[in-house]
Amino acid sequence: MKLRPEGPIVIAAGGTGGHLFPGQALAQELRRRGRKIVLMTDERVQHFDKLFPGADIFSVPSATPTNRGVAGLFRAAPAIISGIGQAFGILGRVEPSVVIGFGGYPTLPPVAGALLRGIPTCVHEQNAVLGRVNRLVAPYVQAIASTFAAPRFLKPRDASRLVLTGNPVRDAVIAEAGAPYVAPGPTDRIHLLVFGGSQGARVLSDVVPAALAQLPEALRARVDVVQQARPEDLARVRDAYDRAGIRATLESFFDDMPKRIAAAHLVIGRSGASTVSELCVIGRPSILVPLPHSLDNDQKANAEKVEAAGAGWMVEQKDFTEAALAARLAALLADSGMLARAARAALGQGQPNAVRKLADLVEKLGRGEFHAIQAVTESEDDIQSPGPLLFAQGGC
Structure with a gap:
């Protein structure tokens, strides 16, 4: 297909917030540059218009294999094949300059359709582990943008096309970047935020209120909690905090x-x-509980990077008990210096310029100016290193 440098840019994203939010951030940056955005996603398209205002939105079928065996792939194949056919037709009408996929099975049909049409195509990997769809298409795309310098499962044959951009964050996050962190003093209110990602996490509703209830009364009386909980858990979580005498703001x-x-x-x-x-x-310390059943343990790999940098503490879900969390919180909340050091370490790993770097890459691809053999070297020179330890291993 002939290059169309000024054509629309297609963002393929869907599924969880982990895939959607970087796509949203890129769309915001590209719109500031005057670019037209097209979103291609799955059947949940009706929820995305507010995240991608002004974009043309197309829904194409896809499916996630229900297990790792041949049977799961066989059941998912008809929807994926149908989606590729529909994406191929849509891309022919849209005539984009570039297609970028953000991982997950909803992005497979648009990316495959783009490759079949010869449209410049790249993917972005948010995690420390190269996702299954990105792994599948990696040999065929022009560039692999990455949050981490050496994502697990990246094959040597594909390494020349890896570009270290960082993970784009939304404008609302950039607005809070580097907000001053003031650790709580001995008598100050303590502000605790609890959330389980875009879909919530039941284990946090089970463990956190009970753990806070075990804190010494004088410490417990100073805690203010903001917690995201699944709708079906809100009532019981609210009751648990009320019984413990803890002030809490709860929403789904x-x-x-x-x-x-x-x-x-x-x-x-x-x-x-x-x-x-x-x-x-933003630069905030955290206790991270990786999703135990995520594919390829990508969340555990992310949390390990944070802990290695001194920016937070990883607790595997099997060890995330009321007693263990209560002990951890008592120690942390009694040592404001420890919290402040972790906040500084977190900020040191932040990559607020990631969205600009990814947008630059996308526009270079559209103009035919990207040279894969120099990708990693050029990107590393361009990024302002946020800290030697985590950056050497991949960065936050």
Whole structure:
């Protein structure tokens, strides 16, 4: 297909917030540059118009294999094949300059359709582990943008096309970047934020209220909690905090989460890529509980990077008990210096310029100016290193 440098840019994203939020951030940056955005996603398209205002939105079928065996792939194949056919037709009408996929099975049909049409195509990997769809298409795309310098499962044959951009964060996160962190004094209120990613996490509703109830009364009386809980858990979580005498603000969804992060002294949550990136850009310490059944343990790999940098503490879900969390919180909340050091370490790993670097890459691809053999070297020279330890291993 002939290059169309000024054509629309297609963003393929869907599924969880970890895939959607970087796509949203890129769309915001590209719109500032005057670019037209097209979103291609799955059947949940009706929820995305507010995240991508002004974009043309197309829904194409896809499916995630229900297990890792041949049977799961066989059941998912018809929807994926149908989606590729539909994406191929849509891309022919849209005539984009570039297609970029953000991982997950909803992005497979648009990316495959773009490759079949010869449209410049790249993918972005948010996690420390190269996702299954990105792994599948990696040999065929022109560039692999990455949050981490050496994502697990990246094959040597594909390494020349890896570009270290960082993980883009939304404008609302950038607005809070580097917000001053003031650790709580001996008599100050303690602001605790608890959330489990875009879909919530039941284990946090089970463990956190009970753990806080075990804190010494004088410490417990100073705690203010903001917690995201699944709708079906709200009533029992509210009751648990009421019985413990803890002030709590509870919702199933917060549309101002970056401000909530900035206001927190400590965050307890999952370790999805967007969560980790936002914590680092804003600069807040965290206790991270990786989703235990995530494919390829990507959340555990993310949390390990945070802990290695001194920016937070990883607790595997099997060890995330009421007693263990209560002991950890008592120690952390009694040592404001420890929290302050972790906040500084988190901020040191933030990559607030990631969205600009990714937008630059996308536009270079559209103009035919990207040279894969120099990708890693050029990107590393361009990034302002946020800290030697985590950056050497991949960065937040």
